Amino acid sequence: MKSNLLTILPLFLGGILFSQSQADSIQFKNISDEILTNGVAYENLRDLTKNIGHRLSGSEAYEKSTDWAVQKLKEAGADKVWKEEVTVPVWVRGKESLQIKTENGAWKSLKMLSLGNSEGTKGKNLEAEIIFVKNKQDFDQLSAEQVKGKIVFFNYAFNPKFISTGQAYGDAGMYRRSAASWAGKKGAKAVIIRSLSSAVDDVPHTGMMRYDADDQAKIPAVAIGPKSADELEKTLKTQKAFAKLNSNCGMQGEKKSYSVIGEITGNKDKNVIVVGGHLDSWDVGEGAHDDGAGIVQSIEILRTFKKLGLKNNHTIRVVCFANEENGVRGGNTYADNIQKKNEKHIFGIESDGGGFTPRGIALLMAPEQRKQIQSWRSLFLPYGAYNFELQYAGTDIEPMEKLGVPLAELVPDSQRYFEIHHSEEDTFDKVNHRELHLGAVVMGQLIYMIDKNW
Amino acid sequence: MKSNLLTILPLFLGGILFSQSQADSIQFKNISDEILTNGVAYENLRDLTKNIGHRLSGSEAYEKSTDWAVQKLKEAGADKVWKEEVTVPVWVRGKESLQIKTENGAWKSLKMLSLGNSEGTKGKNLEAEIIFVKNKQDFDQLSAEQVKGKIVFFNYAFNPKFISTGQAYGDAGMYRRSAASWAGKKGAKAVIIRSLSSAVDDVPHTGMMRYDADDQAKIPAVAIGPKSADELEKTLKTQKAFAKLNSNCGMQGEKKSYSVIGEITGNKDKNVIVVGGHLDSWDVGEGAHDDGAGIVQSIEILRTFKKLGLKNNHTIRVVCFANEENGVRGGNTYADNIQKKNEKHIFGIESDGGGFTPRGIALLMAPEQRKQIQSWRSLFLPYGAYNFELQYAGTDIEPMEKLGVPLAELVPDSQRYFEIHHSEEDTFDKVNHRELHLGAVVMGQLIYMIDKNW
Known part of the structure; x- marks a missing residue:
């Protein structure tokens, strides 16, 4: 008797489980x-x-x-x-523009977007020499003296090796979020970052940045497209370059x-x-x-x-x-x-x-x-x-x-x-x-x- | 001794398997x-x-x-x-055009593509009344008398319920492949098919058709976009419509x-x-x-x-x-x-x-x-x-x-x-x-x- 029950019970439960899963499967298809x-x-x-x-x-x-x-x-x-x-x-963007030039070159406009929540230049031209760093470690090597009065350009790229691009976004995210605070504390006038993008184009991407609570500087932060970023890095490796930023963005x-x-x-x-x-x-x-x-x-x-x-x-x-x-x-x-x-x-x-x-x-x-x-x-x-x-x-x-x-x-x-x-x-x-x-x-x-x- | 071996062997094999899979995983990442x-x-x-x-x-x-x-x-x-x-x-396409009109309407051009391997009209206008069928079963209900001299329009759509669109393609594929042979055998002058497409646009899609070995008719076969197909079906449900096909395609x-x-x-x-x-x-x-x-x-x-x-x-x-x-x-x-x-x-x-x-x-x-x-x-x-x-x-x-x-x-x-x-x-x-x-x-x-x- 007992052994019979032991044989039947799993079959019975199996039957319930099977039909339950079948019923779910039918509802899955109905929804689909x-x-x-x-x-x-x-x-x-x-x-x-x-x-x-x-x-x-x-x-x-x-x-x-x-x-x-x-x-x-x-x-x-x-x-x-x-x-x-x-x-x-x-937060309102308003009009904005970014131009760059080399020492003896002419001003050239770059496609750009101010980062969300960033302060702007209040419609005035902010002009300064650009200094390039590849990443946070490189930036940390710079003294306040080296940074003061400059526009810091961070060209940290999406890592293509991550299969999920979300991981690459996570990896590069701190540059958008925090670069202005890092640079502001060393006396920079503004930051330019490489857009958080997996593309091989020149589209600029915005997104939220924030100023650290103890950050009094609140310097402007803007993003440029990947191609412009690579060209600017190339330029800065051989010569000086300058940026002229004009923006009206800010918190209202x-x-x-x-x-x-x-x-x-x-x-x-x-x-x-x-x-x-x-x-x-x-x-x-x-x-x-x-x-x-x-x-x-x-x-x-x-x-x-x-x-x-x-x-x-x-x-x-x-x-x-x-x-x-x-x-x-x-x-x-x-x-x-x-x-x-x-x-x-x-x-x-x-x-x-x-x-x-x-x-x-x-x-x-x-x-x-x-x-x-x-x-x-x-x-x-x-x-x-x-x-x-x-x-x-x-x-x-x-x-x-x-x-x-x-x-x-x-x-x-x-x-x-x-x-x-x-x-x-x-x-x-x-x-x-x-x-x-x-x-x-x-x-x-x-x-x-x-x-x-x- | 024996029992020791039995204990050690799986561990040893496990070790090999583990390191083998690790090595493969490293090569997978190298390739990626x-x-x-x-x-x-x-x-x-x-x-x-x-x-x-x-x-x-x-x-x-x-x-x-x-x-x-x-x-x-x-x-x-x-x-x-x-x-x-x-x-x-x-196989060469050459110039091609398809126009339709209702009994009292004006000729209107439709975007179209002759199907690959199809014969054309040799540059002459082929004009005939269009008859609409939804699928093969509907077509099989028609007598040769009903089909003779007509242009048969098959409006069999991709089934959106298939999760893999390849299955929908397989399901609809016979209309592109065989509709001309089916219709040719009943004396049709040409066939128009709805493009094999999952889109909600009006893009025509070509692709291979074939004439059955015993098919002497070799009538022209063309595809129109999904939107045109739906409009044509709607028209044909309330009134007569005619097509004028002119094409130069054919085997060379x-x-x-x-x-x-x-x-x-x-x-x-x-x-x-x-x-x-x-x-x-x-x-x-x-x-x-x-x-x-x-x-x-x-x-x-x-x-x-x-x-x-x-x-x-x-x-x-x-x-x-x-x-x-x-x-x-x-x-x-x-x-x-x-x-x-x-x-x-x-x-x-x-x-x-x-x-x-x-x-x-x-x-x-x-x-x-x-x-x-x-x-x-x-x-x-x-x-x-x-x-x-x-x-x-x-x-x-x-x-x-x-x-x-x-x-x-x-x-x-x-x-x-x-x-x-x-x-x-x-x-x-x-x-x-x-x-x-x-x-x-x-x-x-x-x-x-x-x-x-x-």
Whole structure:
């Protein structure tokens, strides 16, 4: 009798497991079929990028985009849509130019972009000799005397050996973030950095910099394209060169703004699953991959749950975060409000790596939760998602980490992202409709599993 | 004593296995670093596409490209370079136009391309009523009387639900290949097909068609873009419409041409490992992804083995095949010559799915060989190749299957390929340098392993 039970039990359990996995597999295909056949994410992105365009937080275009997001969340079938107040910094670029010349040469204009949050020259010409350093170590060798009154040029390139360009971005990131503070403390007048880019072109890329709290100098920081950077390095190895910078950028206080939120109510409880991206972008290009893609994918998931009648147990909430690019105020405010409202969040996922073909999902959570999600890998494989090993989460949802919320981020293929990121090149035509929609498919499938199992 | 041995042996073997896998992992990184840092595939592709451009087999441009390939193989360090004679069909497009009108409307031009190998109208206007069918089943319902004298329009779309667009291509492929034969046998005057495309644009795509051996009609076959196809279907659902086709395309006999071959000699034996792509392209666009990418990747692998001094055991041979697109004469001739020369081939791999980010390698070989390669998966994972489950090989190397040669094909991400494939859109600017080079990395790594282990 006993031995019979021991024989039958695994078969019985096996049967349940098999049919459960089969049922999940069918829902995975339903989600995929719906998005690949009827998905509106691509057309929504066209609308956002072409009719609103770039939308730096604090700008009029950003405010327009909040109304756009409200409208799109309603169209997608959200049960409830609202705006969450966020105080954002207002940084304005204004006119800017950079010229360089050798000792006996003529002034020559370079394509450039001031870095976000940088102070400018207040419309006056700032002229000085350029000194070149390859990296931080080289810079640290220079005395304050050598740096004082100069414009320091950092030409630290993306390391092509990293397979993930995100790693190369991480590796080079401190030059954009901190070079102005390093150089300012030694008395430099300004810094020029090589753009954080994997491209072999001459497109300048902006992005956030910051001044150290104890940094009184606040010298201007600008980025030039990779080709200009290599040419300037070559020039400076044989002769002196000078730069003339004129810019009007700077901080203009703070402003009341909004993140936009829409949700479909849970059928079992009001515990929240967040899926989101950031609605703001830099003030160049169209903010298509960064992060229009994450916004339209998140709205697409809500639309799909509603359309398929998936009857979510928990509340599925789309958050279009304000001010990721130069402050993360949207993400911080959202996490603060969770605590104030005493809401329970069981999971958060963000898409902010571009609308490229998905390769997996990064998981920032307890080991047993990671293991559970990894055990679902075979369900995701037919959709091209195989990598569940990375451990990080989107910048906007990261503030929820301290509240113990399990977090994740979509991992799209990274090869093309840093050619267009934060530049004039981040436009709608660089987005492929199937790649964009597949990203929504994979996130929607994971949300389906978590909603059902957690 | 015995039990001690049993304890020590696995540890000892484990040690060997561990250090072996470590050594392989180091070589994998050497290959990757070399190609991602010093790779010339991208610049070679720029040269091929911009200075020669499209190169249909039998054309003057194709002949130029054979000289180009000889030169590039020599530059890459091949020990031996030669041309292999191949007799190829000569198909010429000439001028062509397609106009449509409704009963009381005016003639309107449509963007179109005659299908490769199709006969044309010999420069005369072919005018007839258009009848619409969605698919083969619908067409089979029509009697010869209903079809006779008409132009049959097949609007079978790519199925967006397939995750691999290659599956959608396979599914829709028979319309391009065979629609003219089906319709010709029922007395149609011509066929118009919806282009084999995953795009939401109006770009027409060409590609090979064939007339059945018993098909005496040989009616013209042309493709129109997806948007035109949808509009035409809509029109034909409510009213009659007519087409006026004028084209000069047709077969112009055969010609002596060449595949181009270069190799680095094996240090242990002369057994051959083939890596290749096809040098010909369709006569539109620049043949960048199809298959300039495969050509420059293959040459890159030879360059890398030479540069790194990898001391290959077997001969590594790059084959730039002639005439894949409209005849596969290069591939067939190559396989025939293996037999004539009594050469031993131990492995063949092709890249002909575009220069996109790699996802794996398809394996067409005995189960135990597949299993061995699959056991190396963890070495490939850091480079983004995880899928070793598919079972097929490139069209040019497939003729070696009957000789028992284990075969493979690079599996790049497929989402963008069929938007540009066989069309004016297949141009150099659609290729990303890192994605292209990563494809060469993964193939180079597999060749390294096979050279060492087989």
